[in-house]
Amino acid sequence: MSTPHINSKNNDFSDIVLMPGDPVRAKYIAEKYLSKCIQINNTRLMFAYTGFYKNKKISIMSHGIGIPSAALYTHELISTFNVKKIIRIGTCGSIRDDINLRDIVISMGASTDSKINRIKFNNHDFSAISDFEMLYHVFNIAKKMNITVSVGNFFTTDSFYNDDKHMLNILKKYNIIGIDMETAGIYSVAAELHAKALSICTVSDHIIKRESLSSIDRESSFNDMIEIALESTL
């Protein structure tokens, strides 16, 4: 059965979906890592693929940019296509001196300036948290692969272009390790629909140092994150 934004059949998806923000990256991951891979969605060019990683059925689908986009795709995947686990594999900004470009950060939870979780949670503050077992497992896989990761609190913002220095200082004070635009929304959808989610990001921008990864650097440094996520599904 298809949904307004996903034109796939019931069994097209694995119960585990890896989700980058960018549809081109979804294609890259599917072609590089999956065997017997088929494309299962192209509505709005939000490509989705299903294939096998070392005999494990895995789907890859991009979620686009921002909570509204990520929340609607994760909602449809969980509610209509029986997806049980979502692993966001994205990019984020850093504001900390000790977290630099290419570092991998994992979101234990995510604060936000978006109002959506309050709207859904009767105007109270919802703690948007990752699934503990997925977090624990991914952390141990990274350790086994000798890849350093940092685990902590994210800040999910609605505003990519924001020069509010006061807010940046608050984020620093409260030990935020990554700034993205989706995690708090994905975690609340997973909670609402009783699924599991984890967000892993590679730092692509250092907001204080005003540094960004080039597109070539992006590709090579994202492979570690993708491989951690894929290994964790086995």
Ligand code: HPA
């Ligand atoms: N801010 C918010 N989201 C992001 C950033 C950023 O600097 N980099 C990648 N995603």
